[in-house]
Amino acid sequence: MSTPPTRFSLAPRILAATLEHKGPYDRIGEGVVALKSWMAKKKLKPAGNPFALYYDNPEGRDPAELRSEVCIPVESAFASTKKVKFKEFPQTEVAETRHLGPPEEFAKTYGPFLEWLLGNGFEIVGPAREFYDKVSKKMGPGSGILIQQPIRKK
Numbered sequence: 001m002s003t004p005p006t007r008f009s010l011a012p013r014i015l016a017a018t019l020e021h022k023g024p025y026d027r028i029g030e031g032v033v034a035l036k037s038w039m040a041k042k043k044l045k046p047a048g049n050p051f052a053l054y055y056d057n058p059e060g061r062d063p064a065e066l067r068s069e070v071c072i073p074v075e076s077a078f079a080s081t082k083k084v085k086f087k088e089f090p091q092t093e094v095a096e097t098r099h100l101g102p103p104e105e106f107a108k109t110y111g112p113f114l115e116w117l118l119g120n121g122f123e124i125v126g127p128a129r130e131f132y133d134k135v136s137k138k139m140g141p142g143s144g145i146l147i148q149q150p151i152r153k154k
Contacts, residue, residue, distance in 0.1 A: 006113065007096045011129075011148055014089040016071040017044060017078070021052075024063040026103070028052045031070035032132070038084055039072060048073035049145075053127040059107070069127075094129075094148040095122065109147070117151060126150035 017039055021031040032050050039046065055067040071087070080086045095117055099109040110128070117124070129148040 005097060006116065008151075009094055009096060011089075011092050011094045011150075013091045014048070014071075014073050015075070015077060016073050016087050016089065018072075018085045018087045019070045019083060020085075021068045021070055022064075023066060025054060025058060025066055025068060028068055028070060031068075032072075035070050035072055035084065039074075042078070044074055044078060046072050047075045049131050049133055051129050051131040053129055055127045071129075092126070092150045093152060095151050096149075097147050098145065099147060113147070114149065117149065121154050122151045123154050124149060125152050 017035060019031050019035045019038075021028055032052070036046070036050070050070065050072045053069040053071065055069070056065070058066055071089075074086075077088075078086050095113070097109060097113050099106055101108060114124070127150075129150075131146040131148070133145045
């Protein structure tokens with residue numbers, strides 16, 4: 001397998017509305033739709049494309065136990081509720097790539113990408129972030145337009 005093209009950058013600070021999700025990663029889109037609906041009711045306008053954080057490697061895991069988080073950038077802080085939280089993501093160093101195949105083949109991008117980072121002196125320092133330009137109920141790893149992995153050099 002070839003390593004996907006990788007770029008290194010400083011991801012900007014992001015203020016976001018977030019909603020935790022537990023279950024199959026390909027159902028994260030339902031969370032995006034729910035969070036967008038909540039924001040509309042609260043008259044909070046998105047300040048950028050939605051993204052998801054993926055906390056677990058899905059290989060060999062029960063899909064019902066996978067942890068992820070839906071995030072939508074906002075302009076300013078708001079009071080968190082029991083379900084929807086306000087979070088600030090600090091500026092951070094990231095490795096970036098894009099998945100160019102069908103979503104169900106995301107492992108062909110993520111696997112070589114993460115292996116290359118780990119094999120070249122980088123340490124993973126947070127969950128993968130996948131940014132989306134389209135919102136649908138059927139989304140998940142490999143459906144986004146940009147994959148960011150927070151890193152630091154060992």
